Amino acid sequence: MLVLAILALILISTLIQAWPAFSYQGVSFLTSSVWIPNDPDGDGPAEAQFGTLAFTFGTLVVSLIALVIAVPISIGIALCLTEFAPVRIRSAVVTVIDLLAAIPSVVFGLWGILILAPALVPAYQWIHDAVVGIPVLGSVFGAPVTTGRNFMTAGIILAIMITPIITSVTREVFSTVPRSDKDAALALGATRWEMITGAVFPHSFGGMVGAVILGLGRAMGETIAVSLTIGAAAQITPNLFAGGNALPAIIVQNFGDPGTFPGREALIGCGVVLFVMTVIVNFAARRIVRHAEIRLKGATA
Amino acid sequence: MTESVEASAPGRQMPLELRRSSLSRRRRITDLVAVVAIFLCVAVAAVPVALVVAYLVRQGAGVMSWEFLTADMPRQAQTLGGGIGPAVVGTIVTVGFASLLAVPLGILGAIYLVEYGKQRPVARTIRAMADIMTGVPSIMMGLFIYVSFVLVTQNLNALSASLALACLMLPLIIRTTEEMLNLVPDDLRHAGLALGARKWRTIISVVLPAAIPGITSGVLLAVARAAGETAPIYLVIGLTYRANWSLFGPNTSLPAQIFKNAQEPFPAANERAWGAALTLVAIVFIFTVVGRFLANRFSSRER
Numbered sequence: 001m002l003v004l005a006i007l008a009l010i011l012i013s014t015l016i017q018a019w020p021a022f023s024y025q026g027v028s029f030l031t032s033s034v035w036i037p038n039d040p041d042g043d044g045p046a047e048a049q050f051g052t053l054a055f056t057f058g059t060l061v062v063s064l065i066a067l068v069i070a071v072p073i074s075i076g077i078a079l080c081l082t083e084f085a086p087v088r089i090r091s092a093v094v095t096v097i098d099l100l101a102a103i104p105s106v107v108f109g110l111w112g113i114l115i116l117a118p119a120l121v122p123a124y125q126w127i128h129d130a131v132v133g134i135p136v137l138g139s140v141f142g143a144p145v146t147t148g149r150n151f152m153t154a155g156i157i158l159a160i161m162i163t164p165i166i167t168s169v170t171r172e173v174f175s176t177v178p179r180s181d182k183d184a185a186l187a188l189g190a191t192r193w194e195m196i197t198g199a200v201f202p203h204s205f206g207g208m209v210g211a212v213i214l215g216l217g218r219a220m221g222e223t224i225a226v227s228l229t230i231g232a233a234a235q236i237t238p239n240l241f242a243g244g245n246a247l248p249a250i251i252v253q254n255f256g257d258p259g260t261f262p263g264r265e266a267l268i269g270c271g272v273v274l275f276v277m278t279v280i281v282n283f284a285a286r287r288i289v290r291h292a293e294i295r296l297k298g299a300t301a
Numbered sequence: 302m303t304e305s306v307e308a309s310a311p312g313r314q315m316p317l318e319l320r321r322s323s324l325s326r327r328r329r330i331t332d333l334v335a336v337v338a339i340f341l342c343v344a345v346a347a348v349p350v351a352l353v354v355a356y357l358v359r360q361g362a363g364v365m366s367w368e369f370l371t372a373d374m375p376r377q378a379q380t381l382g383g384g385i386g387p388a389v390v391g392t393i394v395t396v397g398f399a400s401l402l403a404v405p406l407g408i409l410g411a412i413y414l415v416e417y418g419k420q421r422p423v424a425r426t427i428r429a430m431a432d433i434m435t436g437v438p439s440i441m442m443g444l445f446i447y448v449s450f451v452l453v454t455q456n457l458n459a460l461s462a463s464l465a466l467a468c469l470m471l472p473l474i475i476r477t478t479e480e481m482l483n484l485v486p487d488d489l490r491h492a493g494l495a496l497g498a499r500k501w502r503t504i505i506s507v508v509l510p511a512a513i514p515g516i517t518s519g520v521l522l523a524v525a526r527a528a529g530e531t532a533p534i535y536l537v538i539g540l541t542y543r544a545n546w547s548l549f550g551p552n553t554s555l556p557a558q559i560f561k562n563a564q565e566p567f568p569a570a571n572e573r574a575w576g577a578a579l580t581l582v583a584i585v586f587i588f589t590v591v592g593r594f595l596a597n598r599f600s601s602r603e604r
Contacts, residue, residue, distance in 0.1 A: 007433065010445070017448045076342025084339060096347050102589040103353060104529025106556045107578045110563045111353050114571055160349045167346075191328055193335035221438025223532035224560055248440045248532065252560075255536050271444040275437070282436055 007279055011272065018269035020262040025050045029269060033057070035234040035250070037259025037266070048259060050266035052273055054234040058151065058244040059274070062226060063219040065155025065240070066162055071212055073159075074166035079196060081167075082174040101164035109228035112157040117148030117229055120156075124148065124241045142239030149231035151240045157225045162215040169214060173207030174200055206292025213285030217278050223248035247274040361579025364572050370580065374542045374558070379567040385577045388558040390544040392584070394459050395554055396528050399466035404520055406467075407474030414475070415482040416504055431472035442468050443533030450537075457539030459552040465533035470523045477519025481512040514595045521592035525585045531556035555581040 022029055032051025040046045077097070081090055124144035131137040144150065177200050185195040201208075231243025232253060245253075251267045251274075258264040324332075372384025410427060418424025434442075446465040451457060485508050493503030509516075539551025555577050562574035 010437070010441075014441075014444060014448060017452070073342045073345055076339045077346055080339045080343050084336065085343075093343055096343075096350055098589070098593065099354075100346065100350050102525060102585055103350075104531070104556060104581060104585060106529065106531040106559045106563075107353065107357065107582055110559055110574055110578050111356055113563050114574075115352075115356055163346055191324065191332035193332040194328070196335070217436060217438075221440065223438070223440045224535075224556070228560070228563055248438060251440055251444070252532050252535055268444055268448065271441055275441055278436065278438055 011275065014268055014272050014275065018265050018272050021050055021266035021269045024262050025266070029266070030056075030273070033234060033236050037254060037263045039260045048263070050262070050269070052247065052250075052266075052270055054236050055245050055247045055250050055270060056273060056277070057236045058230060059220055059246040059248070059277070061151050061240070061244065062154045062158055062230065062246060063216055065152060066158035066219045067212060067216055069156065069159035070163045070166055070215060074163050074211075074215075075170055075208070077163075077167045078170040078174055079200070081171050083192065083196065083200070097164050097167055100160070101168075105161060105222060105225045108157050108161055109225035112153060112225060112229040113149065116157065117153045119148070120153060121146065121148040124150075124152065128241060139238045140240055142237070142241055144241035145231060145243050147231065147243075149229050150242055151230065151244050154226045154230040154244075154246070155240075157229050158219045158222055161222060161225060162218050165218055166211050166215040169211035170204070170208055173204040173211065176207075177203045206289045209292060210285050210289040213281055213288070217281050217285075220274065220278055220281065221248060223252050227252050247271075247277075357575070357579050357582060360572070360575035364576040365579060369576055373544065374553075374573075376542050378562065378565040378570040381569045383569075383573065385555065385558055385573060385580065387541055387544045388553050388555045388577060389580065390546060391459060391538070391541075391552040391554040391557075392528060392581075394546060394548065394552065395462045395466060395534065395538070396524060398459070398463040398548060399470060399527055400520075400524055402463065402467040403470035403474055403523070407471050407520075407523075408478050408516060410471075410475050411478030411482060412504060412509075414479050416500070416508070427475070431475045434468065434472040435476070439469055439530055440532040440536070443536040446533065446537050456549070457537055457551055458549050459538060459545070460548040461537040462534045462552065462554070463548065465537055466527040466530060469530060469533065470527050473523040473526065474520055477522070478512075478516050481515030481519065482508065484515065485511045514598055518592040518594075518596035521588045521595070525588035525592065528588070529556060529581065529585050531560050535560060555584075 025032075028049075028051050030051075031053055032049065033054035034049045034051045035054065036049045039048045077093065081093060085093060121144060124141075127141050128144055131141050181199040181203060182195055185199040186192075190198055226246050227249035230245055230249055232245055232249070233243035234245055234250075235242065237244070247270045251270050254263070255267055258267055369384045370389055371386040372382075374385060374387055375383035414424050414427060418427070442465050446461050446468070450461050450464060454461075489507050489511060490503055493507040494500070498506070534554050535557050538554060538557060540557075541551045541553050545552045559574045559577045559581065562570040562577070565571065565574075
């Protein structure tokens with residue numbers, strides 16, 4: 001209850017500031033993807049428009065790309081640390097993960113925009129040439145933008161950034177699996193992989209989902225690195241190699257020069273949309289984890 | 302184990318085959334592939350770290366000098382040379398003042414939670430607040446400060462940036478300090494009280510000294526986090542080209558300058574961004590490494 005009250009307080013205080021933008025734009029603030037913050041022709045008929053759907057789309061797409069890349073890798077690292085690695089390797093790996101977590105996001109953004117994005121363009125082109133003409137793949141891996149700043153690059157950078165958090169949470173979860181469960185599986189003749197799928201994963205399913213959702217929340221709220229690498233184009237396209245934009249990124253890009261009224265209010269409105277999305281994700285995570293725990297306890301009892 | 306196997310099958314001639322080669326080929330290959338993939342994951346994670354650090358050092362070392370760290374920034378992004386002095390000053394001012402706000406408040410808050418509040422409604426409220434604040438995206442914190450402070454005072458300055466950073470640091474410090482205080486054994490507290498010390502006296506002279514390395518570590522990690530934060534600062538700090546040691550008036554910071562210069566098409570600006578990034582990472586690493594060192598020492602002493 002209390003948590004809800006605090007969240008409501010935060011929501012209301014920003015909502016009040018963003019209200020002019022909502023009343024100016026109406027429902028299409030959420031459902032339109034047209035974002036023209038400057039009045040195109042002064043007193044003329046055309047008006048500034050603030051539709052945020054493209055940014056919501058971009059936020060979701062880059063976060064999903066990041067999860068698809070980061071989740072298997074993080075789980076692999078966590079397994080390696082808890083089940084396989086000898087102590088010396090373990091401490092080296094932990095150091096690497098800590099380094100990864102300590103590097104500020106703006107440095108990843110800098111590396112992404114100046115080094116990674118240009119370097120990936122040939123790879124994008126190659127993939128595009130390989131799948132062109134194939135129905136679904138052809139449009140998902142469409143013609144890449146020449147700068148290399150697109151959904152995919154932003155997703156890769158995000159994946160690097162959320163790997164430490166997912167790794168450290170899954171690692172903690174794996175380390176709570178009882179020694180006896182694992183020994184029992186091995187004693188029954190399971191290979192190490194069968195022990196992992198048979199004893200470790202079922203025991204830690206809830207925690208793993210929690211870790212993934214935590215990573216998703218981080219990915220959705222990450223601003224600077226995404227802003228630098230996503231390409232700043234307000235469009236909805238299935239092409240992952242095209243430029244886009246995300247909710248936090250548009251806020252930080254346009255805040256200094258928000259356009260005609262209610263430009264700044266619309267940006268605060270983007271913040272409200274982002275906030276609601278992250279809250280929904282966090283609550284979903286809690287629910288899933290709780291259900292998984294109940295199921296697990298029910299199974300063991 | 303082997304005894305019982307032999308005992309249960311006394312007349313059996315064929316030895317029980319427990320070697321790896323007796324597994325079916327499918328199971329053996331699956332296991333091998335999985336284990337190799339797991340170790341590959343570690344290698345894959347190490348690659349970006351190596352690349353980022355390598356580029357950072359290579360590009361950053363080229364422009365690094367005392368001159369670069371102290372000189373004013375050029376007003377035109379394409380100008381060659383110049384430094385990042387104002388950004389260094391801005392980072393020191395904002396992070397310093399944010400720490401000044403958040404560290405005492407966070408530690409006192411955690412002491413209250415562990416020693417006095419426990420499960421009271423007030424304590425539960427503070428814990429819930431801290432949890433929520435760590436989950437909120439950092440840019441939302443910038444927007445809050447903008448809405449609740451900048452719009453009221455009508456000023457973009459280092460003070461508002463410090464407030465945003467303090468809001469981000471506070472929950473981190475509260476949570477880590479709370480954890481560290483919980484690690485202090487109750488025996489110590491009881492011993493202090495049994496000697497006739499008042500509760501506050503016990504906390505100051507027994508509990509805090511026992512937990513201080515861990516608390517320091519948490520504080521340093523929070524400072525490192527705050528120093529690297531860009532988004533909330535960028536919204537509320539304004540911009541300056543001259544060093545500004547004051548909390549008032551527009552200011553700038555290292556992350557803000559990296560963000561700005563990274564987007565410029567001019568090589569001179571990009572070079573300054575690399576130099577600023579190297580400076581920032583050096584600062585963050587010093588705090589992180591010292592923090593981890595203290596944390597490790599603390600945990601090994603606890604055992």
